Amino acid sequence: MDDTTATAATQKLRFYQKGTFTVGNRLVSESDRSVQASIDRSNALTCGHRACQGCGEALGARYALDTALRATGGNIIAVNATGCLEVFTTPYPETSWQIPWIHSLFGNAAAVATGVAAAMRAKGKPQVRAIAQGGDGGTTDIGFGCLSGMFERNDDVLYICYDNEAYMNTGVQRSSATPPAARTATTPAEGPEPGNVFGTGKSLPRIAVAHGIPYVATATVADLHDLERKVVKAMSIHGARYLHIHVPCPLGWGSVSQDTIRLARLAVECGLFPVYEAEHGFVTGSRKIRRQVPVEDYLKPQRRFAHLFASDEGRGRLKRLQAIADRNIDEYNLLEREGDA
C-alpha cells in the first residue's frame, strides 16, 4: 500500500480507491504494482499465439510465468503437457514462448519436470527452477499418476493446472474436472440426466493437500493480485507445489469472448470456485467473496448450462449446484464475517 496516505483517517483510506482491484495504478510505487502492470514485463508467452479470442488459459499462463520469471530472476524451465496451451503456442515453425520450454506427452509433465529438477541438482544449478503446466485433463486425469508421484517425493517442482473444466483441445469432451450438469461433447444436454453427472467430484487441490506438500493454492484470472502473490510465494518455497488456476474457455463454455474474466469472477463470487491456500496438509486461508451472487448469475451466460434454465427439472438441478456453492462457502469460510480482517 502507498504509505504516503496511510494516515489515521476517519475512514480506512484504500491506497487508491479506483485502483484497489485493477491491474496497475499510477499512484503506487513500481515495486507494489502487479508484474502485469509493468511496462517491461517479460511476456513469457508472447504475441502471435493461436489461442481463441478471449482465451483464459493464455492469460493465466502469462500471468503465472511472468510472475515466476520475476520471482526467480529469469531462472525457470517450463514443461508442458499436451493440450490447448501446447498446441496454440508451438505450431511448427513458430513458438510463442520466450523461456526454455519442453513438451513431451499428455500424461507425464510432472515426471518430466522432476527430471529437469534432478538435472539441475546434478549440474549444481538448483537456482534454475522447474515448472510443469497442463490443463485439467492432463492434470486430473491422464497425468494424475505422475503428478502424485512428484508430490509424494516432494520434488522441487511447481505444477500449475489451468482448469477450463474439459478437454477443449480435442473438442470439448468431459474431464474429471467438468462440473455437474455441464454440457460437453461426451455429456450432451439430452435425456433424463442432461449434461455431466452429479458425481462426487475430484478436487485436485484437496488431493494435493492430502499429500501434505509444502504449498497448495487455487487462483483465478479474475484476481491478478492474488494469483501473483501465490506464484511469488510458491517460488519462495522448495519442494512440491501445486497451483490450480480457474481459466474460462469461451469455446467450451459457450460464452462470449469478452466475458472471460467476468465469468472467472462470478465463479468465485457465487462460491462454485473457492479460492484458498494450504500449507503442509492444512488449509491456511481463503479469499473472501466480495459481492455474493447466486449461481444463476455465473451459469446463465454459459451455453453449456443453458438446459438448466429451460425446464423445471433444470431449475431443480440449479438448486443442487447452489447447494454445492453453499457447501464451499462454509467449508472454506468464504464470506467476510464481522471481526474478520
Next chain:
Amino acid sequence: MEHPFGISLDVGTSLNNLTGSWRTEKPVYVDRLPPCNNACPAGENIQAWLFHAESGDYEKAWRSLTENNPLPAIMGRVCYHPCEGACNRAQIDEAVGINSVERFLGDTAIAKGWAFAGPQSETGKRVLVVGAGPSGLSAAYHLRRMGHTVEIHEAGPFAGGMMRFGIPKYRLPRDILDAEVKRILDMGVTLTLNAKVDNIVDSMKAGKFDAAFLAVGAHIGKRAFIPAGAASKVLDAVSLLRSMEGEDKPLLGRRVVVYGGGNTAIDAARTARRLGATEAIIVYRRTRDRMPAHDFEVEEALQEGIMMKWLSTIKRVDEGVLTVEKMKLDEKGFPQPTGEFETLEADSLVLALGQDVDLSLLDGVPGLEIKDGVVKVAPNMMTGYAGVFAGGDMVPSERTVTVAVGHGKKAARHIDAWLHGDTYQAPEKHELASIDKMNEWYYADAPKTVRPMLETARRIDTFEEIQGGLDETNALYEARRCLSCGNCFECDNCYGVCPDNAVIKLGPGDRFKFNYDYCKGCGVCAQECPCGAIKMVPEEI
C-alpha cells in the same frame, strides 16, 4: 544455435503470425463526458481537478478548478452541487463529495495565498462590468485573463452582491467572500463601490468602454398586497438579510412569521431565530415536497427549531396577530382556498416571495426586450443593444450563485469573441459516461465522508458557520472516490487483461495504444475497463 529440425524452435518466433487478421470488431480508446462535468452550471471540469487532488497535488487541482470558476471557497459552501446529484458513484454507494473537496481546495488556496496569474498580453479593450455579484466577478475574472481592461461598477457599499446581502454569515463567512473577491481584483480588475450606473449607454461613452456586461442581480423584494392594520410590523426578506450586514440589527420581536417557500424564506427564518426569536414560523401555501427550497436546508432549519405551516396563505396582518386561510391542493397540484380561517400570533411578518430586478439603468436604451421583469438575451448573452451583454439573476434563468458564475464565464467568452469581431463556438460535447458503460467491480467500497456540523444548540444563537470543512486526509479520501467516469486513469487493466499482449503501454500520462497486428478483438479489455474508456467498433470488411 542450430536446432534439430522441426523438434526445437527459436523463442518468440510466433511474432510472425499477425493474429490481428482474425478480428471482426476492434477496441478503440475513447473519452466520455463525466456526468459531474455535464451537470455543473459553472462548467467546471470537475473530474480533471479531482484527478490532481487524488494524487495530493492540491495547487494543480485548484488551478485546474479555477480555469472555470474563480470562487471555489464560496462554491464549496453555497453551491447546491448538482454535480453530486449526477455522480455515477451515487449508484454504487454515495456520490463523491465534490463540493466538500472544492471547499477544501478553496480554503487551502486562501490559507496558502495562491494567486491568479495575470493575462499574457493586454488587448487594450475596455469592458465595463455592472454589478460585483457572482456573475459580474466571474465575467471580470475571465475577461481579465483574456487580457482586457475591466472595470466593475457596484452600486452597493461592498462587493459580492447577493452572496453578501442574500446569504447569511452562518453559511458563508465574510472573510472567505472578501478573500476570493480580493484575489480577482489583484489581477488588475478595478472595482468602484457605491457607483450606481444610471444609464448604461452614457456610462460606456463616458468611460470609453468597448463592451459592457450587466449583472445587477435581483434584490428588490416582491411585495404582495396584504391588508395591514396600523403598527403591524411587515418587512421583506432581502432587506432583512441585507440589514444584517449593517451596524444596527433589526428588531423582529419574539414571534416571527416568514411568508414563502424558497431558500430565502429559510434563510430569513433561520436568521430571525439567531436574532433571538423564540418562535420562527414559515408559512407556505403548498406542501413540503413542493417547496422550492433545497431539502437539506429545510432539514437544517427544522433541526434548529424552525416551525413550518403548510397549505396556508396570510390574508391579513394586525398588531401581534395574523389571519391565515387554509388551502388545499387541486388535482393539478395548485393550492385552492378552503374558506377556513385561523389566526396566528406574530410580532413581525417577513415576506420572502421572490425578488425583482432594478432595470432603471436600461431606461431609454434602444433595442432591448424586457419580459417578466428580466432582460432577454441572445444565446451569446448579448442584449438587443450591440456590445451590451447581461447575465445572472437579471436574465431568465435559475437564480443560483453557480448559474451566475457560469453566466459570467459564458458572457466573457462571447464578449471576447465579439471584441475580436468574431463569434465564440463552444467545443463539441463528448458522449455521456453513464454507469452502464462502467465496470464498478474494480472500485473499492468507500462510503462518503460526512462534513462535521456545528451542533444545533450553538447554531441557534450564533452566526458561526455551521458546516465545517474536510481535513487533508478526508479530502484526499473523498477525491479518490472519484470513478473517473469515461476517461482513462491508467489503471493498466487493458494492458494486463489482454490474452494476446496486444496493448502497448506508453508510460505515465501517455496512456496506452492497441497493437492491431495481434489484437483478435475479443473485447476483454473493453469489458474490464473500469471507467468505460474503451469502445468496441466493427471492423469495416
Next chain:
Amino acid sequence: MLKQIEGSRAMAEAIGLCRPEVICAYPITPQTHIVEGLGEMVKSGELKGCEFINVESEFAALSVAIGASAAGARAYTATASQGLLYMAEAVYNASGLGLPIVMTVGNRAIGAPINIWNDHSDAMSMADAGWMQLFAETNQEAADLHIQAFKLAEELSMPIMVCVDGFILTHAVERVDIPSQEAVDAYLPSYDPVQVLDPTDPISIGAMVGPDAFTEVRFLQHYKQNLALRLIGDLAGEFKAQFGRDSGGLLRTYRADDAELLVVAMGSVNGTIKDVIDEMRADGIRIGLVTLVSFRPFPIEQLRKVLVGRKNVVVVEKSLAVGMGGQLALHVGLALRNVAGAPQVHSCVAGLGGRPITRPSLHKLFRRALVQPWEGTHFLDLNEEIIAKELHHVRKVRRSGPTAENILRRLSGSEPAHLPAAE
C-alpha cells in the same frame, strides 16, 4: 579388473563408470538387480553427482529421464517386458525428441499368460520406436555395450536400448573384466547436448509438427540410424583399441568362412550355438554362425555380404510375431531381397518364455535344415501332443477354459477339471 560377479552387478558397475547424472528406477523382474546396484552406489557415495529417483511407474521412469536429458543431464533407466510396454508412449517420445537416453532392457516375455522368464518379445515390440537396439551375448559384452551405448547415443543424439537376456545373463555369476574409471573417462567424453533447456539461451522443444514437415522429421530420424550403422562399428573399434576386447559392432561371425549352413541369432543363445557348431564341425558339417548385435539399426548390407553364397540360413530367435512368424527371420529375408541365388532362409522360434534351448534340440534342428529344410516357422521343442489335445478339447467344448491352465494340468498329468478327459 577381473571379477567373478553377477551380470546385473557387472552392468551396474559399468554404468556407474559412465558417470550418469540422473537414474530413474522402477522395479520389474529381471532388470531389478541392475538399478538396485546403482542405487547402492549412489547412496554409498561411490557414484557422485548422480540423482537416483524412485518413480511410480515405468512411464514416469522414462519421462523423468526425458526431462533430465533435455535439461542436459546424462540419463539412464532400465526396464523389461510389461514395463517396456507401459512406457511405450514415452519410448517413441524420447527418440522423437532426439534425447540420448540409455536404457537396459532385461529381456523377458510379455503376458498374458504372465511369464517372468526370458525371450525377446519386449525388445521386438519397441523395435520401431526409433531407438538403437544392441543385444549382448555375454555379461562381459553387456557391461561393455553400456559404455559404448552412452557414447553412441550422445554422438547421434538418439536413445539406445542395451538388451540383455533376463536371468540367463542378468542373474548369472561369471567372469567379467570391469574397466578402470580412467579408461572409461578416456573413452567417453562428458555429455555435450545438441539442444538443451537453458534459461540463458531459451528454446522450445517438442513443437507440434504438421504434414508440412513431419515426413522430413521422420526421414532425418531414419537417416540418423543409417549414420549409426557406421558409428557402431567405429566405436566398437575404438573400444577394442582402448580396452583390448571385441565387444559390440553390428554383427560377428563364427566359423562362417566356408560354411554352407549359417545360423543367425541374437543374445546369449549364441554361446550354446557355438558349442553345437564345434560339435557338428567335428562331425565334418560345414556350419557357421552370425551373431547379430545390432537389431536397430538393422545392418542389411553387412548381413547380405555374409549370407550371400550360402546354401541355407537358419534363424533362431526368441520372439514370435503372432500371425506372421519370426521377426528376425523376416528381417534376414529383407537382407536377401532381390538377391539372385539367395540362400534358403529357415525360421525357428525357440526359447519363448524361458524354455531352455538345449544342445540336443539345436543339433536336431540344424541337421534337419541340411536334410529336410522347412518352409514357414518351426517351433523348437513344441509339445505336439498337448497342442493336439487342447485343440481337440477346444473344438469339443465351447467353454473350454483358459488354455494356459489346461496345458499346465496336462503337463502335470491331470486333465482339465470339470471336463471328461479327451478321448
Next chain:
Amino acid sequence: MFQVRFHGRGGQGVVTASEVLSVAAFLENRHAQAFPSFGSERKGAPVVAFCRIDDKEIRLREPIMEPDALIVQDPTLFKAIDVCQGLKRTGYLLVNSNRPLHELHLDKIVKELPAGHVLTVPATDFAMKYIGRPLPNAALLGAFAALTGVVQLKSVVAAIHDAFPAEKIALANIAAATAAYDAVNAQAAA
C-alpha cells in the same frame, strides 16, 4: 568341464552355494558360471542352482542336465522330485544328512556310481555347531572340496570370506566348511 547341480529348498542358501563355488574356481584362475533355476523364490519350495567349472571360457547357457556332481542340501527332496536325473555314471552325490546312506534308501544309486562317490555329511549339524543356524551350504562346499577335489579348501574358504561381508559370520561359515572338509577326509581315510 565339471558341472554341479545343487538341490535344496528356498532359504537354505542354495543359490549362494553355487555362486561361492564359482568364486572358488575363479580364484584358481579357472572359468566358472553359476546360475539359479530361475523363478520367483519362495521359502521352502524346491530350488535348483547350477555351477559350471572349466579351464576355458564357458559359452554354454543351457541348464545342467547331466551333472558331474549333485549337492543335495535337503534329503526330503528325494521323495518330492527325481533329484538324480541325468547324473553321470561317473558322477558324485553329496547329501546333507546325519544318517547313513542305506537309511536314505539310496542303495540303488550307490551301486550305479563309482565307489566312494556317494557321501552323506551332517552339514546342518556343523552349521548349528559353528553358525548357530541351519545353513548347511558352507559345510557342504567344504565336504564337496574333500569329496571331489575339483576345488581346494583354501579357495572355498577365500570364496566364503568374500561372500559374507560380516567377518564374524564369514569365520563361522569357514569353520563349518573346514570341519566338514576334515570329517570327509577322515571318513575316506577310515
